[in-house]
Amino acid sequence: MGVGIEVKNLNAWYGQTHSLVDINLNMPANHATALIGPSGCGKSTFVRCLNRMHETNPIARATGSVRMGDIDVYKDASPVEIRRRIGMVFQRPNPFPTMSIYDNVASGLKLNGFRNRRIMDEVVERSLRGSALWDEVKDDLRKKSGASLSGGQQQRLCIARALAVEPEVLLMDEPASALDPVSTSKIEDLIFNLKSQYTIVIVTHNMQQAARVAENTGFFLNGRMVEFDSTHKIFTNPSDKRTEDYITGRFG
Amino acid sequence: MTETQQSGKLNSVLRSMANHTATGLAVASTILVVAPLLAIFGYLLYKGASSLNFDFFTKLPVPIGETGGGMANAIVGSAIVLGLGSMLGIPVGIASGVYLAEFGRGKLLANMVRFTADVLNGVPSIVMGISIYALIVLREKHFSAFAGGAVLGIMMIPTITRTTEEMLLTVPNVVREAALGLGVPNWRAVTSVMLRTASPGIITGCMLAFARVAGETAPLLFTAFGNEFWPKSLNQPIAALPLQIYTYAISPYDDQHRLAWAGALVLIILIMVSVTLVRYVTSHGVMKGAR
Numbered sequence: 001m002g003v004g005i006e007v008k009n010l011n012a013w014y015g016q017t018h019s020l021v022d023i024n025l026n027m028p029a030n031h032a033t034a035l036i037g038p039s040g041c042g043k044s045t046f047v048r049c050l051n052r053m054h055e056t057n058p059i060a061r062a063t064g065s066v067r068m069g070d071i072d073v074y075k076d077a078s079p080v081e082i083r084r085r086i087g088m089v090f091q092r093p094n095p096f097p098t099m100s101i102y103d104n105v106a107s108g109l110k111l112n113g114f115r116n117r118r119i120m121d122e123v124v125e126r127s128l129r130g131s132a133l134w135d136e137v138k139d140d141l142r143k144k145s146g147a148s149l150s151g152g153q154q155q156r157l158c159i160a161r162a163l164a165v166e167p168e169v170l171l172m173d174e175p176a177s178a179l180d181p182v183s184t185s186k187i188e189d190l191i192f193n194l195k196s197q198y199t200i201v202i203v204t205h206n207m208q209q210a211a212r213v214a215e216n217t218g219f220f221l222n223g224r225m226v227e228f229d230s231t232h233k234i235f236t237n238p239s240d241k242r243t244e245d246y247i248t249g250r251f252g
Numbered sequence: 253m254t255e256t257q258q259s260g261k262l263n264s265v266l267r268s269m270a271n272h273t274a275t276g277l278a279v280a281s282t283i284l285v286v287a288p289l290l291a292i293f294g295y296l297l298y299k300g301a302s303s304l305n306f307d308f309f310t311k312l313p314v315p316i317g318e319t320g321g322g323m324a325n326a327i328v329g330s331a332i333v334l335g336l337g338s339m340l341g342i343p344v345g346i347a348s349g350v351y352l353a354e355f356g357r358g359k360l361l362a363n364m365v366r367f368t369a370d371v372l373n374g375v376p377s378i379v380m381g382i383s384i385y386a387l388i389v390l391r392e393k394h395f396s397a398f399a400g401g402a403v404l405g406i407m408m409i410p411t412i413t414r415t416t417e418e419m420l421l422t423v424p425n426v427v428r429e430a431a432l433g434l435g436v437p438n439w440r441a442v443t444s445v446m447l448r449t450a451s452p453g454i455i456t457g458c459m460l461a462f463a464r465v466a467g468e469t470a471p472l473l474f475t476a477f478g479n480e481f482w483p484k485s486l487n488q489p490i491a492a493l494p495l496q497i498y499t500y501a502i503s504p505y506d507d508q509h510r511l512a513w514a515g516a517l518v519l520i521i522l523i524m525v526s527v528t529l530v531r532y533v534t535s536h537g538v539m540k541g542a543r
């Protein structure tokens with residue numbers, strides 16, 4: 001089961017750059033939340049703050065509180081534990097280049113000491129099916145490296161890798177930006193199905209995609225969250241003029 | 253023909269000339285690199301191959317004046333000293349390379365380590381030999397395989413340290429992020445993902461260091477010293493191929509000169525074989541990633 005995420009007064013910096021300003025947001029369990037906004041507005045920074053990837057950058061800093069269910073992400077647990085429970089698909093596909101396809105998917109389990117081969121085989125197949133990649137790679141699971149796949153295949157491999165560790169929350173930073181329409185719709189179906197088990201936060205530049213998969217949508221602009229509401233409301237009747245300008249393509 | 257057409261044609265002639273020149277230069281430099289290697293190897297074959305026989309690999313050296321005999325003890329001795337050296341040099345070199353690349357960014361200690369490694373790389377091997385002689389041999393009051401291994405190991409460290417550091421730095425940051433994002437502890441991400449991704453380059457560095465010290469003679473004169481007999485203990489003077497080659501090469505006897513040539517040939521072949529073998533074995537399980 002997924003758990004909800006509650007963000008209060010989140011601020012984030014890169015050195016002197018104040019990239020997120022006072023973000024307050026509730027992402028309910030087993031729902032998909034879409035984040036939209038022009039390039040550079042802080043969407044990636046925001047999702048990276050949720051699973052504490054932000055702090056892996058030596059110049060980065062964050063304040064405020066993030067709660068996942070009833071634990072405080074920044075106080076009650078180690079970053080390692082948080083990242084295991086909040087999985088992430090990065091904006092740029094980043095498979096492990098020297099590992100086979102199989103090892104890439106199994107890496108989260110293997111690197112955490114899991115050894116059971118039979119279960120691992122099952123998890124790898126289920127995860128690859130989940131990310132709509134299984135049919136394309138099932139014959140070269142151990143023969144090909146993660147880096148030998150096409151960009152879109154690599155992204156689906158990364159999705160499978162994130163699914164394999166069975167997190168409670170899944171953060172997806174523009175997971176479909178490198179995909180063709182067919183795999184994009186497969187990923188969207190996947191997100192739709194995953195909602196029964198996970199809470200999903202998806203960054204996207206594609207508004208139709210947000211409309212298709214997410215119940216709620218947040219609009220970011222210049223490091224602030226301008227508006228957060230049901231996706232339907234955001235796209236049909238936004239309360240903020242800037243949101244309306246953005247979704248109608250008047251700027252952005 | 254109009255003027256632009258003409259100049260277009262001229263351009264393409266010039267371009268193809270430049271192209272041919274560049275290719276020619278590349279081929280010429282390749283030949284320049286490969287030629288000395290082939291020349292040396294060919295000459296060694298010519299001088300040494302005729303003295304190679306079964307005895308060479310199985311028999312001990314014979315006293316001066318007698319013919320025959322071999323360098324079996326020196327081959328084994330070299331393997332032992334190089335093995336000891338690798339056991340010291342490879343782990344220490346890789347560990348300090350990992351420290352430099354992953355944990356010591358911008359720290360004073362790291363800068364000192366890096367500087368020391370670079371200086372150490374430039375210290376003449378004979379100076380290394382004398383230092384280990386003073387530090388180990390004089391204190392223990394005898395030459396030994398350990399002392400030989402120590403000097404070769406220390407000589408391997410700087411190359412391995414610096415290649416490990418550089419190879420780790422070429423691993424894209426997104427690979428580290430991928431591992432951390434899966435909830436893998438940092439140390440695990442470094443040892444299992446970063447090192448593994450960089451491993452082809454690191455192995456090359458280790459092999460370079462190994463091949464470089466495998467032929468070292470001067471530092472072994474002060475440490476391993478050489479021995480006419482089979483190695484019995486790591487705490488005694490031990491034979492090594494470069495030492496035996498050196499002894500035979502400066503002797504006045506033709507017989508020993510021939511053995512020296514054969515020894516040099518064997519040394520080169522053994523280095524090539526071990527480098528190839530290590531490469532083959534370690535490349536298993538590490539896939540080539542198209543970058």
Ligand SMILES: Nc1ncnc2c1ncn2[C@@H]1O[C@H](COP(=O)(O)OP(=O)(O)OP(=O)(O)O)[C@@H](O)[C@H]1O
Pocket residue numbers: 014017019037038039040041042043044045046057091
């Ligand atoms: N590693 C970094 N170092 C310094 N500044 C950064 C870094 N990453 C992001 N920033 C800054 O933080 C701000 C937000 O960047 P972020 O990557 O979160 O934007 P984004 O909304 O994800 O954009 P895009 O849609 O292009 O991915 C930008 O102004 C950017 O310049």
Ligand SMILES: [Mg+2]
Pocket residue numbers: 043044045091173
């Ligand atoms: Mg982004």
